[in-house]
Amino acid sequence: MESVQVQVRELPAGEVGRRHFELTTVELPDPGPGQVLVRNTWTSVDPGLRLRLRADAPQGYFPAFPPGSAMDGVFAVGVVEESQADGFPVGSTVWHSYGWRSHAVVDSGEVAMNGIASLRRLDVDAVPAHAYLGPLGAMGLTAYAGLHVIDALDDTGTIWVSAGAGAVGNLVCQIAKLSGLRVVASAGSDEKVAWLLDEVGVDAAFNWRSRPLSESLQQAAPEGLGLCFDSVGGTHLEAALHALNDNGRIALCGSISEYEGAAAGPRNLFLATSKNLTLRGFRGSAHVPLLDEMQQRLGCWLAEGRLVHRESIYEGLESAPTALADMLAGRTTGKTLVRL
Incomplete structure (x- = not known):
């Protein structure tokens, strides 16, 4: 199985631009016991990514992205296409920490990003999947x-x-x-x-x-x-x-x-x-124990139409670097997302 990934070509010294990234196709292994293959449908674009595009990422923060490798530790939602993990059947919608790529093999037992981005099955009956990259995530x-x-x-x-x-x-x-x-x-x-x-x-x-x-x-x-x-x-x-x-x-x-x-x-x-x-x-x-409480409270407000949810959506994985640059420059409003 092949996956198209956005990788860091070089760390930017100033403003972020497309020239600092490149699209690369890699071969993924088949999912093993406890793992799933996910086809990503949405990936997140967040201000904190800029801190990880520096050689001196802040102490105690998520690690810097090494040039020439995939950008792990970025939120994404997607659909399970193959599964060897209990509780994650084929066709289920999940979130995980392997964004900025088309497909990912995810270990259901991995504690990702202090637990906030560990593989999690999502209820998309009442809200769209990408809401979990915004108000419910x-x-x-x-x-x-x-x-x-x-x-x-x-x-x-x-x-x-x-x-x-x-x-x-x-x-x-x-x-x-x-x-x-x-x-x-x-x-x-x-x-x-x-x-x-x-x-x-x-x-x-x-x-x-x-x-x-x-x-x-x-x-x-x-x-x-x-x-x-x-x-x-x-x-x-x-x-x-x-x-x-x-x-x-x-x-x-x-x-x-x-x-x-x-x-x-x-x-x-x-x-x-x-x-x-x-x-x-x-x-x-650092406050993952508040996640269920937050989702219940904000989920009710969303369902009642009391919570406004605006997004700046970019199309296609290749647009992710532009989305990041636009967001950092203040050209986006609300949650910035890339639809794959």
């Missing part, structure tokens, strides 16, 4: 876990969500709103701001490129912030530290601003001390 768990670790799910007050139109950010906005918080969101274009206000339903939103962040936050939250969910870092985190009230709490999800360049700030970190702030770094994959 790692994106949903990251959003839910981030609010959980700063005790925001049962809180009141105002939260600022940076990168609010992104795959995780828009879910954070919606979970926070449905949980009773006042939600302020920021995004990088007027179109995304309009989507956040008109469809996602946040209370206030602004284009962070239009004017200084401090001014936008002052207008959107004159009373200050109690909470923040930050995926950008740099000047965004700096602005959050300034706008947070005493005893405020920040969930540190990522630092997109430095994924393709040098870190910039924050220069006012002492405010965390003077205001008694809590800065809580977390990874969604």
Whole structure:
């Protein structure tokens, strides 16, 4: 059985482009005991992939992608075509960690990506399969876990969500709103701001490129912030530290601003001390025990039509590098996916 894979040709020094990848066809072994052959139908495109396209992938994070090899540790959903694993019959829909390729042989006993991406059978009667790469998968768990670790799910007050139109950010906005918080969101274009206000339903939103962040936050939250969910870092985190009230709490999800360049700030970190702030770094994959709770809660909201689910879909495996470059440049909205 042959599989077409996207492999890393060279690690990018700056912006990611198609030239850094190549399509390669490899021969797969037949599945052995406990294994399945999966034909992938959708594969995920996530900001964190950029961190793994560096020789110095952050300590404690998933390992860097070695040039000339397949990109393991990327979410995908697909259909089982051959099976020697109990509980995974031919024709069943599953998720696993071997995305950015057409086919994969997956071991049902492998603990993948801290357990979040281990082979799992999916219920696709009520929701489409690719929803498990968005609100019902790692994106949903990251959003839910981030609010959980700063005790925001049962809180009141105002939260600022940076990168609010992104795959995780828009879910954070919606979970926070449905949980009773006042939600302020920021995004990088007027179109995304309009989507956040008109469809996602946040209370206030602004284009962070239009004017200084401090001014936008002052207008959107004159009373200050109690909470923040930050995926950008740099000047965004700096602005959050300034706008947070005493005893405020920040969930540190990522630092997109430095994924393709040098870190910039924050220069006012002492405010965390003077205001008694809590800065809580977390990874969604460290909170796998919350997965069932998250899927039940968000699954109900999806079924009831209370959760907006927007996607930027690219066609064909060969488009995956372009999808990644577009997402990192802010040209996508919601969850970025490749349909195979």
